[in-house]
Amino acid sequence: MKPPIQDRIHTMIVPLAGSYLLVPSALIAEVINIAGFIRVPRSEKWMLGLLNWRARPVPVVCFDFFLTSDLPPAGPRSKIVIFYPLPGRKPWDFFGVLTSGEPQPRTFSDAQALSNTVENDNPYAAVTVKLETFVASIPNLETLKATFYPDT
Amino acid sequence: MTELDQYLRIGLWGVEYLLPSSASISIEQRDDLILNDEPADSNITAWRAVESERWPAFYLNAELELTRGDDWQRAVFLEARPHPIGLIADEVELLPRADVHVEPFTPLGPPPTPRGHLFSGAWVRGNQLILLFEPDGLISYLQKLGEAENIRQTRRIE
Numbered sequence: 241m242k243p244p245i246q247d248r249i250h251t252m253i254v255p256l257a258g259s260y261l262l263v264p265s266a267l268i269a270e271v272i273n274i275a276g277f278i279r280v281p282r283s284e285k286w287m288l289g290l291l292n293w294r295a296r297p298v299p300v301v302c303f304d305f306f307l308t309s310d311l312p313p314a315g316p317r318s319k320i321v322i323f324y325p326l327p328g329r330k331p332w333d334f335f336g337v338l339t340s341g342e343p344q345p346r347t348f349s350d351a352q353a354l355s356n357t358v359e360n361d362n363p364y365a366a367v368t369v370k371l372e373t374f375v376a377s378i379p380n381l382e383t384l385k386a387t388f389y390p391d392t
Numbered sequence: 393m394t395e396l397d398q399y400l401r402i403g404l405w406g407v408e409y410l411l412p413s414s415a416s417i418s419i420e421q422r423d424d425l426i427l428n429d430e431p432a433d434s435n436i437t438a439w440r441a442v443e444s445e446r447w448p449a450f451y452l453n454a455e456l457e458l459t460r461g462d463d464w465q466r467a468v469f470l471e472a473r474p475h476p477i478g479l480i481a482d483e484v485e486l487l488p489r490a491d492v493h494v495e496p497f498t499p500l501g502p503p504p505t506p507r508g509h510l511f512s513g514a515w516v517r518g519n520q521l522i523l524l525f526e527p528d529g530l531i532s533y534l535q536k537l538g539e540a541e542n543i544r545q546t547r548r549i550e
Contacts, residue, residue, distance in 0.1 A: 278521050281456040282510055282533075284501035290514060292521055297497040297514035333498050388500040391508075 249348040253376060254321055255341040256304045257312035260376035262346075262354075262369060269322045269334060271343055274314055285311060288338060293322055300336035306364035306387070307377065317341045326385045335388070399492050400468060401522070403483040407454035408522050410492065410515055411468065415527035417476055418469045419484055425449065425467060435537050437480050438467060449478025450537050456510070458537060472531045479534060493517075494524050505532035 252268055254261040270293075277289035277300055286305035290297050300320055304310050318340055325333035348354055358375055360368035364384065365377035398413040418440075425438040426446070435458055437451040449467040453459040467478040492515050499509040510533060512526040 276519065278523070279455070280499060280511065280523065281454070282504040283499060287500050290497065290521055290523070292516050292519060295516050296495050297516060297521055299497065299500050301500065330496070330498065332496050335500065389498065390502050 247350045249351065249354070251346050251348065252321070252343040253346050253371075254337065254339050254343045256307070257310065257315075257340045258304060258308050260374055261303065261337075262371075262376035262378050263321070263323075263343075265345065267323055268343075269324050272320050272322060272336075274318055274320055274338075291320070291336060293334065293336070296332060296334065298322060298334045298336050300338060301388075303337045303364075303379070306384075307362055312340070314338055315340055319343065326381055326388070329385070329389070397489045399487045399489060399494075399524075401485040401487050402468060402479065402481045402525075404452055404456075404481060405454040405459070406482075410487075410494070410522055410524040411470075411530070412524075412527060413486065415470050415525075415530075416468050417471045420467050420469065420478075422465055422467070437464075438478070440467065440469060440476075440478065445475050447476045447478055448538055449480050450534055451480035456533070470527060470531050470534070472535065477531060477534045477538065479530070503529065505529050505536065507532035 250265040252263050252265055254263055272293065275291055277291035279289050280287060286302045288300045288302055290299055302311055304312055318338060319342055320336040320338055321343055322334055322336050325331060354369050356370045358368050358370050364380055366380040368375050368377045400411045400413050400416060402409045402411055420440055425440055427438050428434055428436050435450060436448045438449045439446040447469055451459050451464060464480050464482050466484045467480050468484060469476040469478040494513040494515050496513045499511055503509045507528045509526055510529040511523045513524040515522040515524065
């Protein structure tokens with residue numbers, strides 16, 4: 241018997257330069273093409289800049305840096321995934337993540353489909369799961385929030 | 393003295409920034425400042441002489457790093473304690489608030505100054521974004537440059 245529709249988990253597989261993120265679709269506001277963004281002086285290395293998204297200034301980060309300490313440049317197929325504000329943040333605190341390619345939607349029938357986890361000691365990955373031919377990390381939102389907004 | 397409900401558009405090495413005009417106590421022309429004769433030995437580019445005080449002014453590039461050069465016209469002095477502190481600008485323009493639509497944003501990562509972040513919003517103008525300085529953060533940042541200058545001068549005397 242098929243599991244009830246409400247048990248399905250809708251996600252996006254987000255390709256980074258050296259790995260993948262597995263992100264619940266509900267966290268993502270939009271996937272956009274790379275537009276020009278401006279540098280924000282005196283900011284961290286992983287903070288790539290600020291872009292204009294729907295007439296809002298939105299910071300863009302390099303998630304690769306959190307996983308590998310690398311800062312790969314944007315490629316010809318790169319996109320920016322715009323995330324909704326993290327829990328408890330201001331309504332305008334959207335942020336973008338640079339990808340290395342087009343994110344792909346993926347629906348899992350239930351949580352059991354995500355139970356094939358692999359060992360992970362990176363604080364920015366809540367869980368790392370094995371999917372067919374690759375592994376993908378589910379971002380740890382608490383760690384991200386503490387990194388993004390350490391003074392709150 | 394500027395009106396309260398205006399922004400200053402400040403040009404630094406080809407990049408524009410905004411500052412609420414209420415944060416500025418004066419905008420001085422280069423000719424009215426005392427230029428530092430030995431800029432190679434100092435962070436300070438110029439001073440404004442006010443009675444017995446000298447208010448320092450710092451010249452920053454677009455990345456807000458200390459820089460040197462002669463291609464500037466004015467200095468914006470911000471209200472600070474124990475004395476005002478200045479930011480040298482290639483150009484300064486007053487803009488009515490009605491002409492400027494600033495959207496808030498929270499800079500990510502640790503604040504670069506003890507008094508917080510350097511920016512609190514941006515003016516989204518077509519495809520262009522112009523960062524809005526947070527006055528407390530900017531003052532703190534400039535004061536840090538001033539403290540470094542004091543330490544350097546003290547070491548020189550010793």
